[in-house]
Amino acid sequence: MTKSRVTVVDIARAAGVSKSTVSLVLQASPLVNEQTRARVNAAIRDLGYVYNRGAANLRQTASSKIVGIVVNDLTNSFFAELAVGMDMVMQSAGFVQFLANTGESLDRQREVIASMREHGISGLIISPARGTDASDFKPLIAAGVPVVIVVRNIAGAKVSSLLSDNYAGARAATEHLIALGHRRIAFLGGFADTAVSADRIDGYRDALAAGGLAADAALVVNSAPSRAGGVAAIERAMLIADRPTAALCFNDAVAFGVCDGLRARSLEPGRDFGVVGFDDVIEAQTAVPALTTVSVDPQGMGRRAAQMLLKQINSGRVEAEAQVASVRLVVRQSCGTVAGPWGGGASHDTIANDTMGTDRRQHDRP
Amino acid sequence: MTKSRVTVVDIARAAGVSKSTVSLVLQASPLVNEQTRARVNAAIRDLGYVYNRGAANLRQTASSKIVGIVVNDLTNSFFAELAVGMDMVMQSAGFVQFLANTGESLDRQREVIASMREHGISGLIISPARGTDASDFKPLIAAGVPVVIVVRNIAGAKVSSLLSDNYAGARAATEHLIALGHRRIAFLGGFADTAVSADRIDGYRDALAAGGLAADAALVVNSAPSRAGGVAAIERAMLIADRPTAALCFNDAVAFGVCDGLRARSLEPGRDFGVVGFDDVIEAQTAVPALTTVSVDPQGMGRRAAQMLLKQINSGRVEAEAQVASVRLVVRQSCGTVAGPWGGGASHDTIANDTMGTDRRQHDRP
DNA sequence: CAGGATTATTGGATCGTTCCAAATTAGTCA
DNA sequence: TGACTAATTTGGAACGATCCAATAATCCTG
Structure with a gap:
């Protein structure tokens, strides 16, 4: 003692x-x-x-070696992997991180950010809860604390951001389904009021238009961006008179739910129905059937966001920088095929695994 | 500015x-x-x-309102949920948490604990990396920092712990499979050198013995405690001459992998082969077939561990207390049935969902 | 060996808060 | 009014590390 x-x-x-x-x-x-x-x-x-770092940090020249990380749902593998990616580079840089889960609660988000500030974070990475306003970052900016927004964009926020190219990814995925012969393609899951969802739906719609397919509003089904939401979404989608034969899902969690829902109706995903996810969570590779999905590489994104923040912390300048991470379609076994003018007709997808990128609009990182 | x-x-x-x-x-x-x-x-x-909390914390009477949380693999839903549970009660208690991922690396673990100490954590919850020695906690104890070990036991560590009742859970699960008529039951996944694995295998063996079944060492297959590990484990298990008809898996991740592996061989989990998991991760309920598993309630466990730590921090006394969280078998659709003396013989499991517990050895919490 | 340049070391003063003892003000009562 | 509580308020001295300016010790070099 x-x-x-x-x-x-x-x-x-x-x-x-x-x-x-x-x-x-x-x-x-x-x-x-x-x-x-x-x-x-x-x-x-x-x-x-x-x-005693607390004592050392008193002198205003010092930087605390603490960063804050705020995510909405750590139980979602996407965010867990994002956090792990950040953890990696932060740890190696000698930083330690406060991690907080908001569960989409704006109040919690406000509280944790305030608390983190009191503890003297020298930077913040945040995937903002739904409804976050650009003005919420004002105090941080005023105090000169660098902020990096990830995953979800906040219009008008004068801070750095790292987003994935949702439009291009959704468009590529939809084009792939069209090329396989699908004509009735649904967009399942997600909430329409989020920027992420809006971008993905835009990509989906434009691909349909480019492929000469009419956009049927009934084919866009909102739901919680979770596995349970996916089950619900596919159930509603199958009630439509002219049923879809494939779906682009808001994220992998939804896609897995859709697979569950299909099986519950004795339909085998990949054979009887095409399913494409978004994110490329770890399980996407090992699931059966392996999930065709738009790879966002959450862990890589976490690492990159962390690097962006560190750069700002170390340079001492708070210069907003908007990066868009390119995504690539990873074709696996779940996309299905439809016999038709183009379609191959084979009942199992035969395209090689983990092939092929689409898009490399900017800031490509090998 | x-x-x-x-x-x-x-x-x-x-x-x-x-x-x-x-x-x-x-x-x-x-x-x-x-x-x-x-x-x-x-x-x-x-x-x-x-x-400025840093300044306030200088006076040695103050407590920092910071706790450290160290886990081995945040990408595993079990740990993610555990962390979320802790986050909930810590946030409500006005604490903010450092969260670090060790990825089973003892070096990283040492580093992050040291770093957390420098930042003045007033408590630590840790799921120790494999190979952690009781002596690693000596400095913390000497400094009067309360520690709660979760999930994995460290023999001889003079700190509090919260473990799940692995023995009872594995035993109950195995007994359930026996009652369904299975005679060749495998234990898949996990590393034999961990206490958790050892306890679960003990429960499995004792249940077999009690059921009059011989323990066949070949039926215990080690593998990484991950989805990929599950795929590998079932593959090896199916090479055994006298094949198993069911398996108790080390955890849910392994169980999902086993399901994947079965499907890859055109066997339907739940109908052609009984699969029981361990943990009751969120996806266990929604997966198809819904996974029969030993419910550990990771989120609840996280909350409870956080409460244990807070109690020690607030009381100012560092009194080691060992709690064992009781577990319950949740019967869903994946356990399979075998026609036989006892067995029902129906091809789909008909036992009601989310029934019934086993075991209530101690510290039962509704 | 004086004088200058290096190389090592060291007292404070300082950071932003808490806490104690002491001081100030207001209120009560004989 | 003066004595005596009770209610408020307030200077400083911590807390533990950093940093600047200044000192002390050592080494050259002509």
Whole structure:
């Protein structure tokens, strides 16, 4: 039971130097003599000293080595992987991260951001909850705290952002389904009022138009962006008179739900119905049938967002920068085929795994 | 661009009081006059003051309102949900959490714990990486930082722990499979050198013995505790001469992988082969077939671990307490049936959903 | 060996908050 | 009014590390 903590002064006393010298050793300054350094380090070990960053951060020149990360739903693999990607680069950079889950609650989001600020974060990465307003970031900006918005765009926010190319991905996926011969293609899941959903639906609609197919509003079915939402969405979609034969899903979670719902109706995804996801979550590769999906590489996106933030923190300048991560369609076994003018007609998809990109609009990263 | 941050002194000046009074207002002390309080609060709002916890924490009486959470694999839904559960109660308690992923690396674990200590965490919840030694917690204990170990036990560690009743869960699941008429039951996935795995295998073996079945070492197949590992495990299991007709899987991720692997061989899980998982991850309910599994309620476990930690932090006493969370078998559609002396013989499981528990050894929580 | 240049070391003062003892003001009662 | 509470308010001295300016020790070099 050590009562009071060990401080630089204790170390100084033990090593027979001044606290200033100890401080220099702590910062690995080249100014200090090797023998002195050794003596100090020995004392540090012996006394079990732990550096107190809180004290160091008091001097306003210092940066806290803490960043905040705010996501809406950590139980969604997409965000979990995003967080893991960020964790990787943050850890290697010697930063430690506050992570908070908002569950789409604006109140929680406000609270955690306030709390993080009190703890002196030197940067924030956030996937904003639905309904977040650009003005919510004003105080952060005013305080000079760099912010990177990921995944969901907030119009008018004067901060950096890293979004995936939702339009291109949805368009490529839809074009792929059309090329396979599908004519009735649904868009399942997601909420229409989010920018992400809007972009994906735009891509989907434009692909239909380009393929000479009419857009049927009934084929766009909203639902929660979760597995359960997918089950619900496919159920409603199958009630339509002229049933779809394939669907582009809002995300992989929805796609898995759609597969579940299809099986519940004794339809085999990939054979009887084409299913394409969005995100390329880890399970997409191993699921049966392996999910054709638009690969967003959440972990890579997390890493990239972290790098963007670190760059701003280190440069000391808060310059908003908008990056769009390109996506690629990964063709696996779930897309289905329809016999027809173009269609191959084989009952199982034979296109090689993990082929082929589409799109490389900007900022391509190998 | 506010250059220097706003401090209590600025507030004091603006409100025409002393910094001490401002401090009292910040702590909602009843000592201060209502009008003064209002004036101070107005100044706080006007100047956009943010409380600096780092400074407050300097005084050694204060507690930092920060806890550390260390998990091995956030991409595993089990841990993601665990973290979400912890996040819930920590957020409500006004705490903010460092979250770090170790990916089973002992080095990373050491690093992040050290880093968290430097930032002054007032408690730590950890699901230790494989190979963690009890002595790794010595410094924390010496410093009086409460620690709660979750999920995986570390023999000899003098800290609190919250484990699930792996033995009872595995035993109940195995007994259920036996009752359905299965005679060749495999145990798939997980590494034999972990305590969790060992406990579950013990429960499995004892259930077999109690059911008069011989334990066949070949039926226990190790693999990574992941979806991919499950695919690999079932593949190896199907090579055994006298094939199993059902399997208890190390966790749900493995169970899903097993389902994938079965489908790849054109076997339908639940009908042609019984699959039981462990954890009861969210997807277990919605998957098709819905997964029969031992419900550990990861989110609930996270909440409970957080409560244990908070209790210790608030009481100021670091008293190790070992809790075992009871588990219950949730029977869904994946367990399969075998025609036989007991077996019902129906090709689809007909037992009601989400029934019934087994076991209530201790600390039962409704 | 004086004087200058290096190389090492070191007292404070400082960061933003809390807390204690002491001071100020207001209120009560004889 | 003066003494005596009770209610408010307030200077400083911490807390633990950093950093600047200044000092001390060492090494050259003519």
